[in-house]
Amino acid sequence: MFTIRRAQAGEGDRIVEIWRAAVDATHDFLSTEDRAAIDAEVCAFLPHAPVWLAVDGKNRPLAFMLLDSGHMEALFVDPAVHGRGIGAALVRHALALHPGLTTDVNEQNGQAVGFYERLGFRPTGRSPCDGQGRPYPLIHLAHPG
Template sequence: MVMVRLSRPDDAARIIEIWRGAVDATHDFLTASDRRELDELVCGFLPQAPLWLAVDAQDRPLAFMLIDNGHMEALFVDPVQRGRGLGATLVRHGLTLHPQMTTDVNEQNDQAIGFYQRMGFIPTGRSERDTEGRPYPLIHLQYRG
């Protein structure tokens, strides 16, 4: 059984492990240099961020989501756990808190775009660069159920 809870300081190492595994499995479009820079940036802030976690019966984190002012900044699932509905569980939880939730997804990540569209998100715009100014276009999405 999967539960959703807020992250705690002792979840930090597992959160980074999930992030690294998920990025390696889904973000093959990143250059090695950008991947290293992102890793350093994420390791600096993610463990302290207020995350929603999907955890198993032993309270082990399997996936996480970060929402800031109604915008989902991150959703990452342990690649071993993909396809079990963990991402959908977290998104549905986020929608109970923020019914008009928005998110951005890398244009090169077709699987993520399809996932969000199946969840009821629609495209509202596009940016040529990611939030750090890198040449990875973003698709802006908003939940419309």
């Protein structure tokens, strides 16, 4: 069982821990250098970002989502709890707040592409690089709302 709530002060380290574990489990396409650079960027930003959390019965964060208006900037689930519906629940929460939600997904992350497609997202475009200009193509997705 889990609930969804806003992150609280002092949870930044756990959020970064979730990010690192999820990226290590799903982003094997990243070069070692890019992985290190992205890690530094995430550590500087993520602990202070206004994220939504899925937490277990002991209030321990299991996954997080970052929303910017109607765009989901990030969704990461601890690999130890993959496949339990936690990511889908966070997306449903975001859709309740923002029907017509958009997001971007790394093209090389086939598991994530399939996840979003199963939830009803459809491609709206493609970029040859990620948001920082690195050579990791993005698929732009939108939910019909």
